Amino acid sequence: MPNLQFYRGQIPSSPDGTSSSFFEQGKCSLHTAFTYIIHYLLTVGLETNENVFIIVLNDNPLPPQAFLEDGTAKQRLVASYKLMLDFYGIELSNDITGEVKLANNWRERFDNLERNTHNNLRITRILKCLGTLGFPHYQAPLVRFFLEQTLVKDKLYNVKESALNYFIFAVIDKQERRNIVKYAYAHYEPKHEFVWCPKTIQSIFRGETFPDDDNPIDLKQDDIDDNTASEVSDVM
Template sequence: MPNLQFYLGQRASSPDGFYIEDFHNNWYGDYSKLERVHSYIQWLFPLQERGMNYQAKELTKKEIEAFLEDETAKKRLVKSYKLMLDFYGIQLSNDTTGEVRRANNWRDRFDNMDRHTHNNLRITRILKCLGTLGFPHYQAPLVRFFLEETLVKGNLYNVNETVLNYFISAVIVQQQRKELVEYAYKLYEVKHQFVVPKKIKSTFREGTFPRNKNPIDLKPDLKQNGIYSDDSDDNTTSHQSVSLC
């Protein structure tokens, strides 16, 4: 169980050779390293799918079950989450509910997200991992935060469409996904241009959306802006690869 062993401090990441405590103690706040290095995110937030680091290992069902029973591993996962939230200019304001808010450095960190769109993939990975390894209640608050920042406050231009089409879809609780889509629709300025995320259209196929006379718009998704960036190159976009870093 390489991912669980990593979180228990029994093995180092590969190929970098860092232990979980190294990341928590030495990488926190080192924004240049967190941006530049692309091989750590698969160890901090493992999934049941392969990412860009082929020396990282996919989660197995047995490993997930063991992780969920281990309080040390789960507490360290929260530390990893806080590490990356700080990198994105966000704070976990409530460890119990998962509520988040802007950090003091949010302007600089938001600018970094807009310039380096591979972070959209990283955040999608983080959301999926939280849902898999015992923190599904952390997913919706983070997605709601991004909806407010993009649709209400007009920030994170290059994250906007990713929130609607990928972040929401990563939320595993169906009712929360539906509520987030309805919330996004309420905030969306041009209602007739709102596109329901294709991965959760089936939630709304029956009747209207959301609980009023406005018909649901089920046209194909608009061309995405930067969300397919390969983690090896911040400035290229590809519709062939959506590997989550």
């Protein structure tokens, strides 16, 4: 389990020899440790790669439970997350809820995001990693942040499609994902081109009659997952 060993501080990244503890202590920079960001930082077991340190969780060499039970690994995962957020011009404003906000360096870093669209894939990886390794409550605040920047603030044009097509559907919690889709629909124009949830749910959004205990609607919670996935695939 080399990824877990790395986060425990038992092995360095390869080939640059960077230790996870260096990043936790703020002694290193992402700009000087390219291998770290590509093969270790918040990509634990989520993508296949020629590098042997990328472990596929579905093949079970790195059971998520092993990571979840390791306090040091989880602490360093949060440190890694903060480091990546700073790289994107974002700051974790609440360690408990996962709320994020613009960092002081956001203008420079947003320019980087606009120019380098490969970062969109990395953000999707980060979201998957957070959901798998003990921080699913961090997912929705980050996705909502990107939706606000793209749909409301009219920034990060080149991130918009990834936020709608991929970031939203990386969120594990179904109610949180549902709320995010509702938020996206509320701020998306033109409304008739919104394809990221079924028309039946859009009608609920428009009528402000969202399902709850006092206002039940005969609509399965999973409908927003199954139907949206098929609709998104139709337009991609």
